[in-house]
Amino acid sequence: MLLFISILLCIPSSLALEDSIHDTKDTGDLYPMVWEGEIYKNFVAFNVYNNYKTGEDAIDPSYSTRFGISGSPRLDHMYYGLYWEATYRDEDHYPDEEAVACAYNDLDEQLIFQKPELVPQFRIEVGQSRMSGNGTVRVKCSKFGGNARRVSEALSGCYYNGTVYQIHEEWEEPNPGNDSSLWKKMGCQRSENGYFESKLVGCSNHESHNYTNFDNSVETSVQRVEYRLNKVRDPHLEGQYKKCVESEPGVVKLEEVPDNYEQVCEVDNAVFKNFYDDEVKGIRWWCNDGRVRKDLCIIGKNHFDSVRLPHERQLPNGCKFVCHPQTNIFKCDEAQNMFKIEGKPRKMRKYKGSRFGLRHFHHFG
Numbered sequence: 001m002l003l004f005i006s007i008l009l010c011i012p013s014s015l016a017l018e019d020s021i022h023d024t025k026d027t028g029d030l031y032p033m034v035w036e037g038e039i040y041k042n043f044v045a046f047n048v049y050n051n052y053k054t055g056e057d058a059i060d061p062s063y064s065t066r067f068g069i070s071g072s073p074r075l076d077h078m079y080y081g082l083y084w085e086a087t088y089r090d091e092d093h094y095p096d097e098e099a100v101a102c103a104y105n106d107l108d109e110q111l112i113f114q115k116p117e118l119v120p121q122f123r124i125e126v127g128q129s130r131m132s133g134n135g136t137v138r139v140k141c142s143k144f145g146g147n148a149r150r151v152s153e154a155l156s157g158c159y160y161n162g163t164v165y166q167i168h169e170e171w172e173e174p175n176p177g178n179d180s181s182l183w184k185k186m187g188c189q190r191s192e193n194g195y196f197e198s199k200l201v202g203c204s205n206h207e208s209h210n211y212t213n214f215d216n217s218v219e220t221s222v223q224r225v226e227y228r229l230n231k232v233r234d235p236h237l238e239g240q241y242k243k244c245v246e247s248e249p250g251v252v253k254l255e256e257v258p259d260n261y262e263q264v265c266e267v268d269n270a271v272f273k274n275f276y277d278d279e280v281k282g283i284r285w286w287c288n289d290g291r292v293r294k295d296l297c298i299i300g301k302n303h304f305d306s307v308r309l310p311h312e313r314q315l316p317n318g319c320k321f322v323c324h325p326q327t328n329i330f331k332c333d334e335a336q337n338m339f340k341i342e343g344k345p346r347k348m349r350k351y352k353g354s355r356f357g358l359r360h361f362h363h364f365g
Contacts (some may be wrong), residue, residue, distance in 0.1 A: 032059065036119055042094060064095040078103050081150045083123060102150040103140035104130050124150075131159050138164075158188035158198045167196065172204050176251050181206045184252050187224060202228040203244035203252045231290045232257050265292045282328050297323035 033049040038044070038058070043066040049058045063070040069077045070086045075303060077084045083101040088094065102124040122131050126148050129140040138153045157164040165171055165188045174182045185202035205225045210218055227244035228234050229252075234241045241257035264273050265287035276285045285302065287293035297305040305313060305323035312331070313321045319332040330336075 038062070043097075061092065061094045066097050069096055069097060082148055099147040100150070101125050102139065102148055104139055156196065158186075158196050160186070160198065170201060177205075177253075179253075181208070182252065182254065184250075185229075200229060200246060200250075200252065202226055202231075203254060205254065227254065228290075232261065232263055233290055234263075263287070263290055265290065267292055294325060297321075297328055300304045 015213070030286065032051050032053045034052050036048045036050050036057075037044050039048055043064055045061050045062045045065050047060045049060065050056070051058065062237055064086065067077060067079050067084055069084060077097075081103050082099040083103060085100050087096050087098045089096070090280075103123055104122045116262045119211050124139060124141040126141050126143045130139055131138050138155055140153065141149045142149055142151060155164050157166045159165075160171060160173065161280040163171070167188055167190060170185060170187045173184050173186050175184045183204040183206065184200060185204045186198050187201040189199050191197045205227070207223045207225060208220055209223060210220050212218055227242060229244050231276075232241050232243045241261050241263065242254045243257055244252055245255050247253045262273060265276075265285070266272075266275060267278065267285050270276055270278075272285070272287055274287055274296065276287070277283075277284060279298065282298045283294055285299060286293045294307055297307065299305060299313070299315075299321060305321070307323050307325045310323050310325070312321075313332075315321055318333075318334065318338060319330050319336065322329040322331070
């Protein structure tokens, strides 16, 4: 018995167990919190812990549940037309998902998975915008309340190179080919189905001219000379007539016209060179550089009024006449046999004064 005790006492201290020489505490004192589950509030999952010593519960924010992208390695997550990124609040690591950019189209997840190379071109950063292919809708990405927001704006007009042109507006576009001085003239028109469309309306020739100043410096100016499509014109009045034609789809060129060409115009199957008196409409037409213009109004047989200075002229039948650039205007108090009334004329009520004025007068009378 004594021998056994002596052996135990002779064990080197370096081989003794750690617990036998240190006064340690229970591990429960260091980690008293026990996880009891999750709760969800405002698109955030919270871990619920219970302190088994005090019985108190502690709640710790874990991850966002809105789209579930907190732990995803992907950078782009598109939902509801916006790109989202996971973010956290610094002081308490509160999770959230922030919209950082806009999507041009609402791509579904299947298309993104099949063709991921298409995704970057559909992304619109904050402050940028993008037009649809036909120029009818502009998608703009802005920021409000800390998040990106996408606004789709319907446009009424034609779109080209970042600009929306209204109906009847015209602009220039480069003409394919080697001649950089010849441009296409485009116009915004409404098609038969009601949509706006860009149509070719003519040519624009950029003519460069050099001038020498008094100090012998050379200055270059560019003069734009326009030609309407399929119309013959001599812009410099030199007897050199040219015509703008579409040589192939989307490409224009200027064709020279023979020297013996006589420029004519046509109105209601009547072909004329300089002037044409239309007795039916009461208009003298002027053929100006291939374009038909209204020059004078014809009253009777020998009376003419100018469209440049429209004024009321008293007629023998009691009517008043105005030579307007667009149409001839007759103001008559009574119906005339020379006019044909179409539709049901509206009967004008006689003005009897303001009701407020009558009450006001009666009150103080």
